[in-house]
Structure formats: C-alpha cells, structure tokens
Amino acid sequence: MNNFKAFSAIAFLWTGIITAAETSPTELLKASDRARGGLLKGLEWKVQLKTIEAGSTTEREFGIEAKGDDALIEALSPARNKGEVYLFNDRDMWFYKPGLRKPISISARQRLSGQAANGDIASTHYSRDYEGSIVGKTKIDGEPVFILDLKAKDKKVTYDRIKYYISEKSKLAMKAEFLSLEGEPFKVATFKYGNSILSSGQKIQFISRMTITDSKFAENISDITYVNPKEKDFSGSKFNINNLAR
Amino acid sequence: MPSVFFTFIFLLQIPAEKSAVSDLNFKLGLETYTLGQYIAEKKSTINIDNRVFKSPRWAGDLDLRPSAKMSFRDLKFVAEPRFELQPQWIPHPLTKNEFRLERNFSLTQLYASCAFSDALNFSGGVQNFQWGPAELMTPSNPLIHFDPRQKSIFWVEKGRGLLKINYSLGENFSLIALTQIFDNKIPDWIAGYDSKYIGLLKIEFQKGGSDYIGLTGGKGDKSRVWIGEYASLGLLDGLSVYGDARHTLGSDAFYPATTQNGISLERIKSESSRMESLADLGIRFDGRLDIRGEFLINSYGFTKREFNSSLQTALLSGSLTSVESSRALHPGLELPGKYYLYQSIRINDLGPGKRITLLERYLHSLMDQSGIGFLSTEIILNDFMLAVAELAVPRGESNREFTLSEGISIQAGFKFSF
Numbered sequence: 145m146n147n148f149k150a151f152s153a154i155a156f157l158w159t160g161i162i163t164a165a166e167t168s169p170t171e172l173l174k175a176s177d178r179a180r181g182g183l184l185k186g187l188e189w190k191v192q193l194k195t196i197e198a199g200s201t202t203e204r205e206f207g208i209e210a211k212g213d214d215a216l217i218e219a220l221s222p223a224r225n226k227g228e229v230y231l232f233n234d235r236d237m238w239f240y241k242p243g244l245r246k247p248i249s250i251s252a253r254q255r256l257s258g259q260a261a262n263g264d265i266a267s268t269h270y271s272r273d274y275e276g277s278i279v280g281k282t283k284i285d286g287e288p289v290f291i292l293d294l295k296a297k298d299k300k301v302t303y304d305r306i307k308y309y310i311s312e313k314s315k316l317a318m319k320a321e322f323l324s325l326e327g328e329p330f331k332v333a334t335f336k337y338g339n340s341i342l343s344s345g346q347k348i349q350f351i352s353r354m355t356i357t358d359s360k361f362a363e364n365i366s367d368i369t370y371v372n373p374k375e376k377d378f379s380g381s382k383f384n385i386n387n388l389a390r
Numbered sequence: 391m392p393s394v395f396f397t398f399i400f401l402l403q404i405p406a407e408k409s410a411v412s413d414l415n416f417k418l419g420l421e422t423y424t425l426g427q428y429i430a431e432k433k434s435t436i437n438i439d440n441r442v443f444k445s446p447r448w449a450g451d452l453d454l455r456p457s458a459k460m461s462f463r464d465l466k467f468v469a470e471p472r473f474e475l476q477p478q479w480i481p482h483p484l485t486k487n488e489f490r491l492e493r494n495f496s497l498t499q500l501y502a503s504c505a506f507s508d509a510l511n512f513s514g515g516v517q518n519f520q521w522g523p524a525e526l527m528t529p530s531n532p533l534i535h536f537d538p539r540q541k542s543i544f545w546v547e548k549g550r551g552l553l554k555i556n557y558s559l560g561e562n563f564s565l566i567a568l569t570q571i572f573d574n575k576i577p578d579w580i581a582g583y584d585s586k587y588i589g590l591l592k593i594e595f596q597k598g599g600s601d602y603i604g605l606t607g608g609k610g611d612k613s614r615v616w617i618g619e620y621a622s623l624g625l626l627d628g629l630s631v632y633g634d635a636r637h638t639l640g641s642d643a644f645y646p647a648t649t650q651n652g653i654s655l656e657r658i659k660s661e662s663s664r665m666e667s668l669a670d671l672g673i674r675f676d677g678r679l680d681i682r683g684e685f686l687i688n689s690y691g692f693t694k695r696e697f698n699s700s701l702q703t704a705l706l707s708g709s710l711t712s713v714e715s716s717r718a719l720h721p722g723l724e725l726p727g728k729y730y731l732y733q734s735i736r737i738n739d740l741g742p743g744k745r746i747t748l749l750e751r752y753l754h755s756l757m758d759q760s761g762i763g764f765l766s767t768e769i770i771l772n773d774f775m776l777a778v779a780e781l782a783v784p785r786g787e788s789n790r791e792f793t794l795s796e797g798i799s800i801q802a803g804f805k806f807s808f
C-alpha cells in the first residue's frame with residue numbers, strides 16, 4: 145500500500161512537472177489577463193470598492209472603459225469624489241479632478257483606498273508588465289493551480305513581484321501574493337469569476353470579485369466587485385491625454 | 391403625408407436600436423462652497439486708508455458649480471456654469487464703511503467634442519485646455535495667463551472659446567491645432583492690447599507618464615509670434631525634472647519710460663528684436679508626499695527700479711481707472727519680477743481615518759525678497775461634505791511685490807458635493 149502511495153505521489157509530481165514544462169507562463173498570463181480586462185477590444189464595466197480599515201468602512205464606485213493597453217476610469221461615488229478621472233496609457237497613469245488646472249502624472253502604486261492601489265482597479269496586463277516563470281504547482285479549493293513567480297519589467301507597474309496562482313484547467317488567476325523587495329507577502333488577493341462577457345461571439349469568464357487582504361492585519365480588507373462588464377466599441381482617441389474629459 | 395410616413399418609420403426604428411439608447415450617458419453634478427473670509431489690513435503707501443484697492447475686510451462666498459455631461463458614443467457635451475454670491479464689508483477709515491453684494495455668473499466650460507476616428511478628435515466651445523508639467527505656470531500656453539488669485543485652492547480658471555482639432559497616433563503623439571475665437575470675458579492681460587483671436591499649433595510626444603516633450607507656436611491678432619516648449623524627464627522612481635518656456639523677439643508689455651510729461655508706461659520693447667524668454671524649471675518627487683520646487687526666469691520682467699517706477703506712475707495717476715493705472719495693473723507680464731522661487735508640498739491621507747489633505751505652497755520674489763505662503767487643508771466629514779480652510783501669509787517689507795495690497799487672510803467653510 146505504501147509503495148502504491150509513493151508511486152502515485154511520484155506520478156502526480158511528474159505529471160505536474162511535464163504539464164508545467166509544456167505550459168508557457170506568457171500564455172497562462174495572457175489567458176488570465178483576458179478575464180481581468182486585458183482584451184484588445186473595447187470593454188466597459190463598473191467597480192464597487194469597499195474598504196474596511198481600522199474598523200471603519202468606506203465605499204467608492206468607478207466606471208471603467210478599457211481598450212488594449214489603455215483604460216479610462218471615472219469616479220462615480222461618493223459625491224465628493226465625483227468627476228475624478230484616472231487615465232492609464234500603457235504603464236503610465238494620469239489623474240484629473242474638477243478644480244485641477246491640468247492632469248498630473250501619478251503612480252499606479254499609490255494607495256487608492258485601503259489595500260487597493262491605483263493600478264488594482266484598471267484592466268490587468270500582467271503578461272505585458274511581468275516576466276513570469278512557473279515555479280511549482282499546488283491546489284486551491286481542490287483545484288490544481290500553477291504557481292508563477294512574476295518579476296516587474298518596469299518600475300512603473302503596481303507591484304515589484306507577485307506570486308501568482310493560475311488554475312491549470314480554467315487558466316484563471318485564483319490568488320495573488322504581492323511581495324515586498326525582501327520576498328515577503330504584504331498583501332494577498334483572491335479572485336472570483338461570476339461574470340461573463342461576449343467577445344467576438346465567444347463567451348469569456350470575467351472577474352466578479354477581487355478581495356485584497358493586508359498580510360499583517362487581516363482585518364484590513366479591500367473588496368472590489370466588478371459589475372455589468374460588456375464589450376463596447378469606442379474610439380481610441382478617448383485615451384489620449386489631450387482629449388481627457390475635463 | 392410622406393413626411394409623416396417617414397417619421398413613423400423612423401420612430402419604429404428606435405426600439406430596434408436598443409443599443410443606441412444604452413450608449414447614451416447623462417451625468418449631473420453640483421459642487422457648492424460656502425465660505426467666510428477675513429483679510430487683515432495691510433498698510434502700504436499705494437493703498438492708504440484702503441482708498442485705491444477698496445479691499446474687503448470681511449467677505450462671504452456662496453459658490454455654486456453645477457456640471458452636466460452627456461455622451462453618446464464618441465460625441466460628448468459638457469456644461470459647467472458658475473454662480474457666485476459674495477457679500478463684502480469694505481472699511482473706509484475716512485468715509486463711510488461700505489457693504490457690497492457681488493453677483494457673478496460665468497461659464498467655466500461649455501463645449502462639444504466628437505471623435506471622428508481613433509486618431510482624430512474635434513472640440514468646440516468654451517474649454518479649459520491646459521498642459522505642461524509645471525505647477526506655478528505654463529509659459530508655453532499663452533492662452534492662459536498667471537492670475538494672482540489662482541494661488542488659492544478655491545480658484546477656478548475660466549475656459550476660453552476654442553476650436554480644437556487633435557490628431558493623435560496612439561497615446562504617444564499628438565498634433566493639435568486650435569484657435570481662440572472669443573476670450574470668454576477674461577479681463578485684459580495687456581491693457582488695451584489683448585488678443586481676442588489666437589492661433590496655436592502644439593506637437594507633443596510622450597514616452598511615458600514622466601517622459602514627454604512638446605512644442606508650441608502661434609500668434610494672436612494683437613500679439614507677436616511666439617514659440618514655446620515643455621518637457622518632463624523621469625530620473626528615478628517618483629523623481630522627475632521638468633521645464634516649460636516661451637520665447638518671443640521683443641515684448642508686448644508696458645515698461646516705464648521717460649517722456650516729455652515725465653514717466654509713463656509704454657510698449658518700449660515692441661520694436662526690439664532681442665529674444666525674450668519666460669521659463670519655469672522644476673523638480674518633482676511624487677511618492678507618499680508630492681513635493682515640487684520651481685525656479686522661474688522671466689526676462690520680460692521689471693528690474694526693481696522699473697517695478698518701483700511703474701508703481702509710482704500708477705500712484706500719481708490717482709485713480710485705478712486711469713490709463714496709467716490700468717497699464718500698471720495689467721502690463722502684460724505673467725509676474726512683474728525677473729526671478730522667482732516656488733515650492734509646494736501635498737500630503738494626503740493624514741489624521742484619523744486618513745481624512746485630511748494638507749497643501750503648503752510658497753512663492754518668493756528674488757526681485758525684492760517678498761513672498762507669499764499658503765497653507766490649505768481639506769478634511770473629509772462625510773461622503774458629500776468637506777471642511778476646507780486656507781491661510782495666506784505675505785512676507786516682506788511694506789510696498790514690496792507681495793505686500794502691496796495683501797494682508798494675512800484666512801478663508802474657511804464647507805464644500806458640498808452632490
């Protein structure tokens with residue numbers, strides 16, 4: 145019996161290694177990006193961001209339009225933030241709010257609310273922004289997942305290093321550990337995919353919830369809910385800083 | 391009869407075009423400031439007993455800023471009018487004190503824009519179109535001039551009547567042609583010589599958020615040809631250097647000149663072919679704090695002697711409405727001196743619940759070592775209400791650039807958003 149268990153374990157390990165060797169990290173990231181807004185075609189959705197920090201709760205809502213590497217994000221509520229606009233051009237980010245004379249460049253790493261950074265609410269382009277390598281396999285909720293080690297290609301991206309867990313079967317990201325320069329996780333995110341979109345006649349699963357938890361203070365949570373995603377055709381000039389809605 | 395038929399057919403088509411209705415977006419908003427202000431008396435030889443500037447000692451401000459945005463696919467309409475009601479109490483030590491109620495209606499923006507393709511965008515109407523990396527001013531944009539009041543966080547720049555075409559190749563390259571067709575009742579910048587019509591070309595190339603360069607050039611119906619440039623370069627993570635400049639041959643501004651009738655303000659450099667420049671050079675660190683330092687070089691500006699002569703000329707004219715006073719107050723200079731230092735620090739997420747934003751700014755004239763500092767704060771009270779306050783403190787000896795008319799002032803109140 146013990147021999148059988150040992151044989152099974154070795155077989156599972158080898159299957160994993162062979163599968164991992166056959167699977168390209170870039171392809172995995174591309175597939176997982178698609179479900180987090182990283183599509184070439186135009187998309188729009190709404191994001192509800194609920195933050196619990198030090199016992200107090202805040203809620204914000206954003207409207208998001210994304211196309212390729214660009215995204216335009218407008219704050220819809222609360223009323224005091226209405227009209228604030230975040231523009232993503234590739235890895236660069238601009239911020240404009242009523243009363244400001246002109247848009248200013250800001251960092252995707254800056255805190256937006258609670259655990260969520262500016263870069264967390266836009267579409268995800270990890271296949272563009274990170275060098276990935278598959279470093280192992282594990283199971284999340286009984287589902288086999290690849291573990292990817294992602295290293296930032298550029299200082300402008302939201303996180304320097306991510307331990308990213310992608311489902312072997314669905315190719316969807318299940319979990320992300322955002323690592324400090326010392327390699328310690330300082331935030332952990334989990335993902336759910338209750339939404340779907342029709343893109344070129346093909347049904348694609350789309351993210352419905354991202355929950356980011358502080359690694360040291362588990363009571364500090366940012367919960368991002370994605371609402372009503374749909375494909376939409378709009379002009380690329382919408383994402384030009386000189387045409388930014390003022 | 392055929393027209394009724396076609397109208398009927400058209401109406402029948404509307405339900406079929408269900409996606410067209412879902413593409414229609416309409417957003418309304420309202421920002422309201424309710425403020426009180428105290429301005430301390432400032433003694434200066436130009437404003438003895440408040441006879442010249444008639445500055446209020448106490449003032450209130452009810453400032454309504456509604457906004458409406460409608461978009462349909464690639465078509466957008468924006469309307470942002472502004473209503474202000476300002477009760478003011480003005481002390482006149484030698485005569486009767488005055489109570490005044492100022493009422494203002496203005497248009498901050500009212501325009502339509504349309505994207506014809508991924509590359510081509512057109513907009514027309516009252517627009518507040520600004521660019522450049524510097525915080526103090528944007529010399530490469532002569533449509534918008536420096537206004538001393540813009541130092542306040544409550545300042546809103548009025549848009550200009552513009553027709554603008556933007557041809558862009560992706561987000562990295564933009565070629566913009568624009569024409570100012572009316573000035574939206576902006577007070578004269580050069581007394582009696584402001585351009586109503588201005589043509590401008592702008593080319594911008596971006597390599598990234600902190601790395602970009604732009605060139606501008608153009609001419610107004612009453613102003614000379616200018617060229618301008620602006621650039622920003624990221625050095626390290628969060629650290630960037632930048633510059634923004636404008637150049638002309640000669641100057642349109644008024645300078646003190648000795649004439650048969652004594653000293654008067656004349657456009658003595660209008661025939662000059664010497665290159666004049668205005669440049670704002672800066673460095674920015676953008677991280678937990680947003681810190682900026684800027685150095686302004688203004689070859690158009692007055693020497694200290696010219697500044698004093700200009701003041702004397704205005705003073706001797708005896709009235710703010712005289713031609714000489716008007717030229718002294720609106721000489722056609724962004725700032726009167728030749729060299730300035732500016733710094734600002736913005737700190738977000740302070741205090742319990744990270745509800746406080748603090749902004750500190752200081753502008754210093756190297757011409758006469760006077761300056762003005764601002765400390766502003768916004769405190770989030772709830773989802774639709776902020777407490778706001780701003781303290782302005784001029785420093786320097788009497789009768790200097792920043793101590794002529796302004797005493798310490800404090801403005802505080804609430805901002806409501808709906």
